[in-house]
């Protein structure tokens with residue numbers, strides 16, 4: 581790579597990092613939807629500026645709300661274990677959710693809350709430019725693809741980049757789903773490697 585190309589790339593990455601962190605700051609102080617009222621901390625998501633694999637869950641739960649970090653509760657432990665089994669390093673992937681603030685009593689996010697929060701997710705995907713986006717569960721699949729039915733859709737890739745899989749909380753409730761979940765993670769890893 582020529583040195584002017586290399587410095588352009590460095591500049592691009594720096595801008596991405598700045599934009600991602602300013603987006604995260606905006607999310608932390610966001611009051612666009614009613615979920616702002618009940619949260620302890622908003623959870624923007626975390627991961628490298630240019631992660632190859634990007635994960636989208638539904639919403640923060642109690643542990644995430646307290647820490648401001650995504651997938652740190654029991655479902656997070658399932659995700660960690662399954663990432664490990666698939667040979668994926670959590671520190672190398674970007675993890676976020678459809679809404680960034682915890683719905684009261686862990687209820688499903690409402691349609692208007694999802695719509696108010698959607699631009700943040702879209703901007704994050706645009707900035708990170710992942711090679712594969714894993715939509716974990718029905719909420720993420722509905723918001724991004726406008727499709728329902730994870731059981732039938734899982735393991736399939738849509739619009740070349742979106743791979744549907746189970747939500748780790750579903751795997752926590754039903755251990756029989758674990759094998760399929762890990763196999764979807766492996767498929768995500770393979771897809772990311774093939775597109776390098």
Ligand code: SF4
Pocket residue numbers: 607610611612613614615616622679680681693696697
């Ligand atoms: S859920 Fe999203 S739109 Fe609603 S307050 Fe939190 S960051 Fe803002």
